[in-house]
Amino acid sequence: xxxxxxxxxxxxxxxxxxxxxxxxxxxxxxxxxxxxxxxxxxxxxxxxxxxxxxxxxxxxxxxxxxxxxxxxxxxxxxxxxxxxxxxxxxxxxxxxxxxxxxxxxxxxxxxxxxxxxxxxxxxxxxxxxxxxxxxxxxxxxxxxxxxxxxxxxxxxxxxxxxxxxxxxxxxxxxxxxxxxxxxxxxxxxxxxxxxxxxxxxxxxxxxxxxxxxxxxxxxxxxxxxxxxxxxxxxxxxxxxxxxxxxxxxxxxxxxxxxxxxxxxxxxxxxxxxx
Ligand code: HPA
Numbered sequence: 001x002x003x004x005x006x007x008x009x010x011x012x013x014x015x016x017x018x019x020x021x022x023x024x025x026x027x028x029x030x031x032x033x034x035x036x037x038x039x040x041x042x043x044x045x046x047x048x049x050x051x052x053x054x055x056x057x058x059x060x061x062x063x064x065x066x067x068x069x070x071x072x073x074x075x076x077x078x079x080x081x082x083x084x085x086x087x088x089x090x091x092x093x094x095x096x097x098x099x100x101x102x103x104x105x106x107x108x109x110x111x112x113x114x115x116x117x118x119x120x121x122x123x124x125x126x127x128x129x130x131x132x133x134x135x136x137x138x139x140x141x142x143x144x145x146x147x148x149x150x151x152x153x154x155x156x157x158x159x160x161x162x163x164x165x166x167x168x169x170x171x172x173x174x175x176x177x178x179x180x181x182x183x184x185x186x187x188x189x190x191x192x193x194x195x196x197x198x199x200x201x202x203x204x205x206x207x208x209x210x211x212x213x214x215x216x217x218x219x220x221x222x223x224x225x226x227x228x229x230x231x232x233x234x235x236x237x238x239x240x241x242x243x244x245x246x247x248x249x250x251x252x253x254x255x256x257x258x259x260x261x262x263x264x265x266x267x268x269x270x271x272x273x274x
Contacts, residue, residue, distance in 0.1 A: 007053040011100045021068045022105045023077035030113035032256030034080045042069035072271040086192035091141035095221040102225035109222045110230045114256040115212040117238035118204040125259040126180045130231030134187040135216045151224035165230040172269035184209030188216035194247045201241040
């Protein structure tokens with residue numbers, strides 16, 4: 001049986017054979033945010049199925065392509081669609097593409113997602129820049145033998161999200177006069193069941209401003225690999241435990257799509273400045 005490291009090495013080797021392109025920045029595009037793919041001067045577009053050992057996306061709201069190309073003058077690797085714990089994957093499997101792209105030489109990662117708002121000051125369309133996170137997914141992608149050449153056994157998470165990139169993003173939002181851009185804490189839950197009112201109250205009391213079912217596993221691997229991390233959530237719905245409304249996927253996607261242009265304008269302002 002192939003061990004995880006062999007599978008990663010095989011995917012890295014495949015990509016090296018396929019192209020000399022070495023990405024500097026990884027962009028992970030979440031639910032309803034894959035439109036950016038069209039703005040890239042693509043060098044290579046690879047469906048996930050074509051890359052050895054890549055997991056396959058089972059969620060219809062996610063495209064499944066790795067795009068290598070130039071955006072705002074930067075060499076980017078765009079993961080158009082991601083994998084989730086609720087699909088049945090382990091956190092290691094979810095983060096396979098991040099590990100592969102880190103080994104290809106990426107030094108920075110920007111992760112995005114659609115999230116539920118817990119902070120009552122948020123509204124649908126709020127963009128939340130990650131200050132920190134809580135991992136409530138009962139798995140860790142670094143569990144098991146540590147591969148020293150990939151990173152340390154006990155990586156430090158005292159400053160997971162790069163201070164300078166947070167400040168830069170807030171400055172870009174101000175320059176663009178984008179309203180409703182906040183800094184906050186993201187909590188990752190396993191899903192796929194959405195939160196009850198009691199869980200919503202609990203997550204808020206834990207200090208979270210937004211909740212979703214992704215992103216944190218990828219961030220853990222990125223930090224382990226020494227990457228600088230920026231996280232942005234598009235808040236698609238705000239959940240008030242005292243006046244709880246049904247959370248409907250179609251509405252999440254529609255609200256995220258509405259906010260996508262704001263998200264993209266922010267990203268396109270931030271990228272050249274990295
Ligand atoms: N909860 C969890 N995940 C989500 C939500 C939510 O309310 N909205 C978008 N993703």
